[in-house]
Amino acid sequence: MPRSNSDRQHIAIYAGTFDPITLGHLDVVHRGLKIFDQLIIGVAENPKKCPMFDLETRLAMVNESLCDEKNIKTVAFKGLLVDLAHKHNAAALLRGLRAASDFEYEFQMASMNRHLDQNIESVFVMAREDYTFVSSSFIREISSMGGDVSSLVPKPVLERFKR
Numbered sequence: 001m002p003r004s005n006s007d008r009q010h011i012a013i014y015a016g017t018f019d020p021i022t023l024g025h026l027d028v029v030h031r032g033l034k035i036f037d038q039l040i041i042g043v044a045e046n047p048k049k050c051p052m053f054d055l056e057t058r059l060a061m062v063n064e065s066l067c068d069e070k071n072i073k074t075v076a077f078k079g080l081l082v083d084l085a086h087k088h089n090a091a092a093l094l095r096g097l098r099a100a101s102d103f104e105y106e107f108q109m110a111s112m113n114r115h116l117d118q119n120i121e122s123v124f125v126m127a128r129e130d131y132t133f134v135s136s137s138f139i140r141e142i143s144s145m146g147g148d149v150s151s152l153v154p155k156p157v158l159e160r161f162k163r
Contacts, residue, residue: 010037012092012123013085015077017044019051020157021062022139024131028096029066031125038071040088045078052140057160064156082116093120098127098135 014032018025018041032039043059051058055076062074077084081093093113095106110122127134134152143149143161150158 011040011088011090012036012038012094013040013042013081013088013090014094015042015044015081015084017046017049017051017136018058018062019049019053019136020058020139020153020160021065022131022134022136022153022157023151024096024098024127024134026065026154027128027131028094028125029069029072032094032123033069033071035123036092036094038073039094040084040090041066041072041074042077042081042084043074045076053160061154061156061160065154080116082113082120085117085120091119091121093122095122095124096127097124098132 012032012035014029016025029039029041041062043055043062045055053061059074059076066072066074073088075084075088084090085093093110095110097103097106106122106124113120113122139149139152139157149161153161
């Protein structure tokens with residue numbers, strides 16, 4: 001059931017697989033906190049992506065990376081993003097865009113989410129130049145080959161890669 005916009009105007013969902021969370025993700029979170037009073041970080045179960053880290057580890061890395069931030073709640077979820085928004089009384093879905101190639105997918109997702117619930121807005125934040133090339137899949141690949149990802153991930157992620 002959609003709620004009225006006035007009930008949820010200051011809460012947004014920032015969802016992803018976060019396998020692992022990167023400094024680019026953290027940049028989106030910090031910038032989102034300038035716009036919204038509260039962010040719900042939704043860590044997607046999504047077994048189709050065959051994540052490197054299990055759900056509990058991804059949740060822990062997100063929580064440890066954001067432990068100093070107020071107004072953030074981290075939750076695991078599976079299913080529709082709009083259902084997660086309903087559950088947490090959120091009015092918006094926060095998304096990061098790195099390059100034009102992200103736009104087409106994000107546009108389709110935003111359109112589908114609007115079709116499912118026209119009261120939930122999608123808000124896009126452009127990645128800082130420092131992070132336009134950073135993706136979790138690149139991080140996993142580089143790390144698996146012994147490359148240095150220390151300037152691209154928060155310390156809790158780096159510690160898990162070292163293990």
